[in-house]
Amino acid sequence: MYFITSNEGKFREVERIAEMYGIQVKWMKMKYVEPQGNSLEEIAKLSARMLAEKIEGEFVIEDSGLFVEALKGFPGPYSSYVFKTIGNEGILKLMDGVKDRKAYFMAVVAYWDGEKAHVFTGKVDGEIADSARGTKGFGYDPIFLYGDKTFAEMETGEKNKVSHRRRAFEEFFKWLKEKS
Template sequence: MAPPKQLFFITGNKNKLAESKAILGDVVDLQCQAIDLVEIQGTIEEISLDKCRRAADAVKGPVLVEDTCLCFNALKELPGPYMYGKSFQYEESEAVGTQGLNDLLAGFPDKSAQAVCTFAYCEGPGHEPIIFQGRTDGKIVPPRGPTNFGWDPIFEYEGKTYAEMEKVEKNKISHRFRALEKLKAWLQEA
């Protein structure tokens, strides 16, 4: 199969789109398309595969979907794939907020966590999606840095929160970078 020259990235999040374009560079023409997709409950992988199939059916062509999770080791990887559900909204104006996410671990000595990004690619309706996943180990800390991109202010990697990092620095170590590097290598080999 020849790699696609253009991919529809199904997201309404401009920050995710900008990071993804910066990391993928000119390997593929990434076009944004916002589609409200139903998300099933399940594992990170099950959710990503199902969402990708639905997106490919809706677009009738090659698509890329992304699911980002924050997994607290003390809570057996919760909130995980439910990070963006109504119970664990990360936005400051919503249910829990970044300070609330930090507070979830107040009674636990283990503050370690994993940032997980799963991209799923499908060449079109009827095709089986392929998963590319990246994980970054870190820890949960009280919010530090700008609050303009999800839970970046509470996820610390080697002494800095994602929010405290310059975009270029974050894009070299993040969970999204690790997943997109796998996708990029696959696209270049295909």
């Protein structure tokens, strides 16, 4: 099965999770125009339908976002754009002086079975760190604090045990195993 993403970090994380279920995931490195929407679920379904016009057969995509409670869920479904424009530094600046630093990562997996999209979600609660820490991972990992470490301070295997992406893909892989 193909996992469509331009992000090698995401692919490597998903590849390791898939192996635990005896599923082989192949990387289809592809950038695609991601539609905007008010929810990750909506974006993932729309993306799958758009890609289905170009790709034959089954595939899986994933969309994720960082939701900061003090910022009313921002950047949420706009996480990719916000990261490209203001990055971690911008989020930290927005959080300057804010005491309630609760946040969560959410991942939505959309599996296109050749006819329709099936959606699976995963969520992990944490906080926004006071500063960027760590060199591992990608995206918002250096500012997302889970326990006493940011995701960027964790080894890949440690992060994979708790990540939002793992939780979403586990739901998908369990469903896929039951279906076959």
